[in-house]
Amino acid sequence: MSEAHHQPHLTKWIILAIVLAIVAAMFAPTFAMSFAIGGEIFLRVLKMIVVPLVVASVMTGILGMGDVRKLGKPGLYTVIYYLATTLLAVIVGLVVVNIVRPGLSMGEEAKAGVAESKRPNEVLFEHLAAETGLSDDAIAKTFGDSDYVERKDRSMGRIFRNLILMLFTDNLFESAVGTQLLPLIVFSIAFAGLLTTMGDGVSTLKSFILEANNALMAFILLIMRVAPLGIFCLVAGRFGQANANGQFLAELSKTGWYSASVLIGLGVHSFITLPAILYFFTKRNPYRFMVQMGQALLTAFSTASSSATLPLTMEAAVDEAGISRQSVDFVLPLGATINMDGTALYEAVAAIFIAQVVGADLSFAQQVTVAITATLAAIGAAGIPEAGLVTMVIVLTAVGLPVEYITIILSVDWLLDRFRTTVNVFGDACGAAIVEKSMPAAEPVG
């Protein structure tokens, strides 16, 4: 089956599309911006399919196991993998930011700029509402409440409580409408688990789910045919806009050492840490694996959203990297929502950077608090553009840093977001390859 689906030239076309789009954005920003609508259409089509895909694929993954009790071992490994790699990413980030010390080269000028800017939440909300297309309310909800600046509400207990509550919904349809994937995944696991115990009485329902999943995968292949075009429009539109607003090179150089720290950290994690882990557990060539996942990684860079990339991640993992459908169905939808190595690393770097800028000397214990809250903040971040910036408030308030300093890093976030999203998706893909080793043999279903 994988032979028929193999699309060897797709990655090359996508690379070409990104290069052309950046060139267009550099030299003719206004022209480039006119492609934004094409990018928006592509994004909508990807997002459109995410909810049905997550439900159908998670259910198929569970049905394929034949018995929900067999979930124990792979489930445990998946959670351990998510947590361990996220923590490792945070540690890499902390080491890099403590060596480079980007905050020390940041002048008084930047600090003055923060003081006179608007209240941080207004700035953040306007910016994030524009970037993510969510309402202010929905953004505030990411924190679990709208009182998020209140320090007393940011205790660890509260953060944990909100994270646990994120798993459950009182209305499945509302979750589907809001693309809140976690409660849908929890429901799908429980529901499909139940189906595995009901025998022949529900065989039609089971085949319906399997067929729906197959059909959705076929639909993704269709979307992939236009992926290079969609990606060209997305990148041309966004980079063109950034260039037209003078947001590009000037901003990048203003926060140069900070951006460099984030990029160095992400580089270490994706070219050294994750490859080492992948090789250790699967003996796969990690760099070959990276190339196989190329279309998904480039789409992650172009969309800045792990959720929107999910369809292509799943397709590449099965058809290019040859990971079993069962592992892919089980590990990737969950990973796209909660496993965010790049985001965690970025949150840690940004928090310490801000501490350096304000001249706060963080103790070892406070750095540990940063590490833990950065991990939680990354788990809590949705797989949408710049969600990590929203949940960063959690990290800053946990160690008593001023939230308004987020405005310093606001202007480059759209760009750094792309890199961390790419790392998020690569982390998920490695997870699927590793957990595959612990999957029980697939059972015939239907």
Ligand code: ASP
């Ligand atoms: N955009 C990231 C993602 O979708 C989340 C973030 O770090 O903002 O994975």
